[in-house]
Amino acid sequence: MTLLQVEDLRLSFGGVRAVDGLTFTVGEGEIVSIIGPNGAGKTSAFNCITGFYKPTGGVVRVGGTDVTGRRPSAIAARGVSRTFQNLRLFGELSVLDNVRAGTHLWLRQNVFDALLHTPRYRRSEQEGTDEAHKWLDFVGLRGDRAGLVRNLPYGAQRSVEIARALARRPSLLLLDEPAAGLNHTEKTELLDLIRRIRDLGIAITLIEHDMGLVMEISERVVVLNFGKEIADGRPDEVRRDPAVIEAYLGRDDDDPVADPADPADAAAGDPQELADADPPAKEGR
Amino acid sequence: MTAGDGPPVKPVVGRGPTFITRLMESRWLGWAGLAVGLGAPLVIATPYALNIMTSAVIFVMLAVGLNIVVGYCGLLDLGFAAFFAVGAYTSGILANELEIPLLATVPAVIVVTVIAGIVIGAPTLRLRSDYLAIVTLGFGEIIRIVANNLDITGGPSGIYGIPGLSAFGVDLSEPVVFYWVTVLIVALAVLFAARLGRSRLGRAWRFVREDEDAAEASGIHTYQVKLSAYIAGAVWGGLAGVLFAGQLSAVSPASFTFLQSALVLMAVVLGGMGSTPGVVLGAVFISLLPELLRDFADYRFFVFGVLLIVVMIVRPQGLWPHRSSESARTAARSRTGPPGEPATDSKGAS
Numbered sequence: 001m002t003l004l005q006v007e008d009l010r011l012s013f014g015g016v017r018a019v020d021g022l023t024f025t026v027g028e029g030e031i032v033s034i035i036g037p038n039g040a041g042k043t044s045a046f047n048c049i050t051g052f053y054k055p056t057g058g059v060v061r062v063g064g065t066d067v068t069g070r071r072p073s074a075i076a077a078r079g080v081s082r083t084f085q086n087l088r089l090f091g092e093l094s095v096l097d098n099v100r101a102g103t104h105l106w107l108r109q110n111v112f113d114a115l116l117h118t119p120r121y122r123r124s125e126q127e128g129t130d131e132a133h134k135w136l137d138f139v140g141l142r143g144d145r146a147g148l149v150r151n152l153p154y155g156a157q158r159s160v161e162i163a164r165a166l167a168r169r170p171s172l173l174l175l176d177e178p179a180a181g182l183n184h185t186e187k188t189e190l191l192d193l194i195r196r197i198r199d200l201g202i203a204i205t206l207i208e209h210d211m212g213l214v215m216e217i218s219e220r221v222v223v224l225n226f227g228k229e230i231a232d233g234r235p236d237e238v239r240r241d242p243a244v245i246e247a248y249l250g251r252d253d254d255d256p257v258a259d260p261a262d263p264a265d266a267a268a269g270d271p272q273e274l275a276d277a278d279p280p281a282k283e284g285r
Numbered sequence: 286m287t288a289g290d291g292p293p294v295k296p297v298v299g300r301g302p303t304f305i306t307r308l309m310e311s312r313w314l315g316w317a318g319l320a321v322g323l324g325a326p327l328v329i330a331t332p333y334a335l336n337i338m339t340s341a342v343i344f345v346m347l348a349v350g351l352n353i354v355v356g357y358c359g360l361l362d363l364g365f366a367a368f369f370a371v372g373a374y375t376s377g378i379l380a381n382e383l384e385i386p387l388l389a390t391v392p393a394v395i396v397v398t399v400i401a402g403i404v405i406g407a408p409t410l411r412l413r414s415d416y417l418a419i420v421t422l423g424f425g426e427i428i429r430i431v432a433n434n435l436d437i438t439g440g441p442s443g444i445y446g447i448p449g450l451s452a453f454g455v456d457l458s459e460p461v462v463f464y465w466v467t468v469l470i471v472a473l474a475v476l477f478a479a480r481l482g483r484s485r486l487g488r489a490w491r492f493v494r495e496d497e498d499a500a501e502a503s504g505i506h507t508y509q510v511k512l513s514a515y516i517a518g519a520v521w522g523g524l525a526g527v528l529f530a531g532q533l534s535a536v537s538p539a540s541f542t543f544l545q546s547a548l549v550l551m552a553v554v555l556g557g558m559g560s561t562p563g564v565v566l567g568a569v570f571i572s573l574l575p576e577l578l579r580d581f582a583d584y585r586f587f588v589f590g591v592l593l594i595v596v597m598i599v600r601p602q603g604l605w606p607h608r609s610s611e612s613a614r615t616a617a618r619s620r621t622g623p624p625g626e627p628a629t630d631s632k633g634a635s
Binding site for chain 2: 051052074076088091094096102107109113117121
């Protein structure tokens with residue numbers, strides 16, 4: 001079943017079309033990567049999907065419900081969690097408190113429980129703390145959990161952000177460049193973590209520049225360039241797509257082979273043939 | 286399984302709390318504070334001293350209310366005296382016009398301050414930081430000037446002859462008794478504010494203070510959460526106004542100037558934003574210091590100002606800053622299964 005459905009998504013800032021007719025879907029428990037050169041509109045697309053930007057056109061559906069233009073908290077309430085490209089943690093709060101933010105949507109507790117410390121208050125607080133520990137264990141955080149989150153090293157902070165997103169108990173997790181700034185070991189751990197998240201039945205959509213990681217874990221890859229979608233397919237298909245290669249490496253003006261007028265046709269053609277024909281022509285530059 | 290082939294997850298435990306830290310975080314601290322408050326009249330009970338002490342305790346309640354708005358939620362409010370005024374006037378007018386005891390006006394005061402919080406907060410809370418500060422400053426002045434000009438509020442001379450505090454036919458307006466009752470009510474208000482701060486809603490306030498976007502992404506409706514902080518602050522301020530009306534038996538616009546708002550804010554910042562014991566200490570400090578400095582006569586407020594500057598330079602985080610609220614119990618790992626495998630089905634409640 002389709003979990004996330006993005007149809008003809010458009011976003012303009014003045015005259016700049018940051019996202020220009022993006023269409024893709026994410027199924028339950030699927031790992032989909034969105035790639036593209038810098039400024040291709042990947043993060044803008046994420047921000048439209050999660051409600052931080054209001055798209056100028058198109059439709060975003062989560063689990064069949066139209067959520068286009070709703071506020072981020074309403075979209076989060078429908079089971080969508082996200083992380084941010086440049087970490088957005090609550091720096092002056094403890095690691096545990098940061099992860100407890102994820103429990104906000106489902107923790108059952110009202111003001112009177114809090115004022116009178118009813119059994120329900122104690123129970124729900126315990127539940128929130130247990131849940132926070134559970135997800136910190138899951139992401140493999142080493143370090144002081146009672147201390148301030150800003151005192152953790154960068155890689156650990158990334159883990160905390162993912163733990164916070166998971167404590168929301170999402171059905172779809174959007175990761176914005178989760179591997180940025182991580183060392184080799186941390187990337188291997190991230191790869192494993194993303195697989196384990198998928199094994200819980202949570203669908204994952206990620207923006208990533210690390211092609212090794214993208215090709216390794218993605219079930220499908222969507223490629224953006226100048227806000228337009230230029231490819232959508234299995235990693236091995238996309239890797240050989242001439243339009244994708246052109247977007248990443250550029251095109252020789254004298255090159256007679258590539259046909260920029262119709263990249264969609266090229267993508268639909270026989271990938272094997274194109275792969276054989278095209279890349280050597282590029283490498284000749 | 287643990288991530289990759291990394292070593293097993295082992296939490297690093299910070300160094301143990303020092304004696305001072307343990308003392309400052311002891312649960313007996315609140316009781317000790319209450320005992321000091323209740324015991325103060327046994328040391329000094331002149332009418333003048335009682336008057337000052339009662340004002341200080343009411344000021345504590347104001348500071349704790351503003352701490353919800355500024356300390357917990359990070360909303361800079363420069364017009365907090367507006368809610369103090371709304372509470373005092375509502376209580377005084379109702380008690381005078383309907384000839385009911387002061388405490389009977391409390392439900393009405395809560396309703397009116399909640400409405401005032403929504404009326405002032407709903408349009409302003411869409412703004413951020415500096416803009417919010419300016420607009421709240423404006424609202425604070427509007428309330429005072431309206432009170433200065435309406436007939437029902439008695440104009441510049443205000444309303445007077447407000448009945449003293451009484452409950453179940455027992456007169457509580459004797460200065461010492463009124464002081465004790467005030468201490469008890471304010472202690473409850475302090476406790477409730479602290480408990481709110483440690484609840485799901487209180488955490489949401491802190492998340493909004495730290496990063497609004499990240500809070501939204503976690504499913505927190507930041508506008509509603511900010512409004513709830515504003516309303517809670519309004520109710521605390523309004524109830525402090527009831528005590529104020531009971532203490533002075535008169536209310537006039539002169540009590541609700543910008544200076545009053547600024548002093549409450551100063552108490553919060555000086556004590557330590559977001560820290561309950563800090564804010565209580567800050568409020569006592571701000572309200573008693575000018576009295577203790579009477580020996581300096583004309584230089585009193587000069588010395589007061591210099592002392593405030595010195596404190597803020599020496600301790601910019603406040604006299605008693607907020608600490609992470611994790612107790613040893615919550616910080617301890619609370620599960621026994623192998624790391625990496627969630628104990629329950631993660632999809633269960635989504």
